Amino acid sequence: MTIGGWILMIGSLSFVWGLVGWCYWKVLTTPDSTSS
Amino acid sequence: MTGKKEQWGSRLGVILAVSGSAVGLGNFLRFPGQAAANGGGAFLIPYFCALIFLGIPICWAEWAMGRYGGQKGFHSAPAILGVIGKGRIPRYLGVTGVMIPLAVSFYYTFIAAWCLGYFYAYVTGTIGIDATMAVTEQTAASTQFYNDFTGTAGNGLMFGAGSVPTIVFWVLTFGLNIYLILRGLSKGIEKFVSFAMPLMAVCALIVLIRVLTLGTPNPDLPDQNVMAGLAYMWNPDFAALRNPQTWLAAAGQIFFSISVGFGIIINYASYLKRDDDVALSGLTAAATNEVFEVGFGGLITLTASFVFLGLTGTIAAVSTGTFGLGFQTLPVVFAQMGAIGPLVGAVWFFMLFLAAVTSSLSMYQPAVAFLQESLGVDRRRGTLYMVAICLVGSFMVIYFTEGAVFWSTIDFWVGTFLILIMAMLEIICFSWIFGIDVGWDEIHHGAQIQIPAVFRFIMKYVAPLYLLVVLVMFCITNLGTSIESIAQQPMAQLALGLIAVTMLILMACVYIGEKRWRAAGLDLDGKEMLPDWTPQAAAGEAAE
Numbered sequence: 001m002t003i004g005g006w007i008l009m010i011g012s013l014s015f016v017w018g019l020v021g022w023c024y025w026k027v028l029t030t031p032d033s034t035s036s
Numbered sequence: 037m038t039g040k041k042e043q044w045g046s047r048l049g050v051i052l053a054v055s056g057s058a059v060g061l062g063n064f065l066r067f068p069g070q071a072a073a074n075g076g077g078a079f080l081i082p083y084f085c086a087l088i089f090l091g092i093p094i095c096w097a098e099w100a101m102g103r104y105g106g107q108k109g110f111h112s113a114p115a116i117l118g119v120i121g122k123g124r125i126p127r128y129l130g131v132t133g134v135m136i137p138l139a140v141s142f143y144y145t146f147i148a149a150w151c152l153g154y155f156y157a158y159v160t161g162t163i164g165i166d167a168t169m170a171v172t173e174q175t176a177a178s179t180q181f182y183n184d185f186t187g188t189a190g191n192g193l194m195f196g197a198g199s200v201p202t203i204v205f206w207v208l209t210f211g212l213n214i215y216l217i218l219r220g221l222s223k224g225i226e227k228f229v230s231f232a233m234p235l236m237a238v239c240a241l242i243v244l245i246r247v248l249t250l251g252t253p254n255p256d257l258p259d260q261n262v263m264a265g266l267a268y269m270w271n272p273d274f275a276a277l278r279n280p281q282t283w284l285a286a287a288g289q290i291f292f293s294i295s296v297g298f299g300i301i302i303n304y305a306s307y308l309k310r311d312d313d314v315a316l317s318g319l320t321a322a323a324t325n326e327v328f329e330v331g332f333g334g335l336i337t338l339t340a341s342f343v344f345l346g347l348t349g350t351i352a353a354v355s356t357g358t359f360g361l362g363f364q365t366l367p368v369v370f371a372q373m374g375a376i377g378p379l380v381g382a383v384w385f386f387m388l389f390l391a392a393v394t395s396s397l398s399m400y401q402p403a404v405a406f407l408q409e410s411l412g413v414d415r416r417r418g419t420l421y422m423v424a425i426c427l428v429g430s431f432m433v434i435y436f437t438e439g440a441v442f443w444s445t446i447d448f449w450v451g452t453f454l455i456l457i458m459a460m461l462e463i464i465c466f467s468w469i470f471g472i473d474v475g476w477d478e479i480h481h482g483a484q485i486q487i488p489a490v491f492r493f494i495m496k497y498v499a500p501l502y503l504l505v506v507l508v509m510f511c512i513t514n515l516g517t518s519i520e521s522i523a524q525q526p527m528a529q530l531a532l533g534l535i536a537v538t539m540l541i542l543m544a545c546v547y548i549g550e551k552r553w554r555a556a557g558l559d560l561d562g563k564e565m566l567p568d569w570t571p572q573a574a575a576g577e578a579a580e
Binding site for chain 2: 020
């Protein structure tokens with residue numbers, strides 16, 4: 001794989017996994033007003 | 037308005053429901069094919085641009101519009117767009133937000149049934165691909181299985197004696213959907229996605245680990261290894277970025293993928309409470325979809341294909357499109373995995389089945405909600421009417437299978453073209469008629485994150501303009517040939533007839549609903565803001 005391929009693959013995977021991790025961390029650590 | 041008010045049970049539940057709606061076959065099959073055909077890793081650049089400038093902003097707009105409309109007592113796209121767009125025209129145009137999920141469900145549930153059928157075939161060992169044969173013969177056997185199973189060779193084949201299993205799988209899939217819809221939002225949809233989404237992630241992880249540990253399975257073919265497979269998918273061809281088609285394909289993929297422009301998110305968000313967050317929830321749902329698409333789809337499908345079929349075989353697989361790749365090529369790939377192949381195949385198709393059902397559920401729900409509120413009936417009766425429409429539509433899809441022309445026509449005109457129209461309608465209603473000042477305030481009401489202020493500009497100017505360019509390019513590229521092909525294909529004309537009749541029925545329902553809502557004193561033209569909204573609040577947000 002070329003360096004460009006590595007950069008794009010790792011960059012993309014880091015972005016999506018990082019974003020989803022941060023989002024769920026925020027969701028799970030803030031109070032849920034939906035629960036009744 | 038129509039009995040007991042429905043609500044989500046938890047915030048995680050609604051996030052998983054929207055994620056489940058977004059994660060479908062396209063994540064695992066369409067995305068890698070699109071990427072490989074449009075610059076490999078370089079495709080991710082226009083892809084993430086479309087996500088940030090188009091997908092996520094429209095997603096936030098849909099969440100906010102849905103919650104706002106829900107507070108006004110509405111749960112369907114026509115009614116909510118009437119409120120946000122302040123009048124009749126958006127309300128009638130908003131019918132597309134019911135039409136799209138309903139018409140797509142006509143064929144989507146049929147495809148979900150294929151996944152169930154393939155899963156069954158792997159479990160029972162009846163997939164019919166002998167790994168001792170030459171790969172070309174295995175490919176022929178796989179294609180034959182697909183053609184028999186889906187009836188692409190001719191019309192009416194699904195109702196012949198030899199194809200009964202496909203119908204049985206469709207009945208099971210449709211029945212499961214209707215059962216969950218009847219159980220309601222919290223006890224049906226939410227409960228199902230709460231176990232289906234994590235299970236899907238586990239299945240994807242199992243297949244991913246297997247694929248990434250394949251190494252070089254055939255020492256006689258050292259070039260066919262995992263690293264070369266990843267390189268095929270991810271090595272960038274930056275020259276592709278100069279081709280407008282690459283940007284169009286990336287924007288198209290984002291649309292199909294994160295379920296914007298379907299009218300689904302508007303419906304789901306309408307069951308939120310006034311103070312529930314939409315900013316973080318919308319972002320989380322979109323991010324979940326991206327993990328399944330880029331994190332799993334981008335690593336599994338083409339890598340596995342390359343390792344066993346090589347460069348030529350994988351290029352040929354990509355050229356067969358989403359369904360060729362998923363239902364004809366991958367069974368051949370699984371056959372090369374030895375004893376573990378059938379297990380991996382079963383896990384894979386079970387995962388696709390879960391992905392398809394979590395999506396198809398979200399297609400039925402908006403139609404049920406719309407029929408309930410326009411005709412003033414309860415959930416049971418609304419579901420009954422929806423089933424009646426679906427039975428006609430689905431019967432036609434299952435009967436007219438020759439060359440997949442019938443459902444491909446619905447997919448093009450409704451599942452592609454109308455989505456762009458609906459998204460344009462939504463972003464104009466939200467950013468320009470409702471107004472970005474009010475809209476921005478609405479998104480941030482109860483929000484657990486502060487969206488960067490630049491998105492205010494993006495939602496007002498960039499997203500509509502971006503979408504307009506995509507729409508114009510799409511029309512220039514596709515409409516001429518599509519209209520020509522309709523003239524030559526009676527099945528395509530029949531499909532358009534079905535679309536037109538369904539649209540007329542839905543329009544009639546809006547007409548009936550409009551009278552009912554007015555008589556009930558509902559603010560169907562959005563003349564009054566919600567009681568807790570003040571211009572000062574919006575001005576305060578605007579100043580930030």
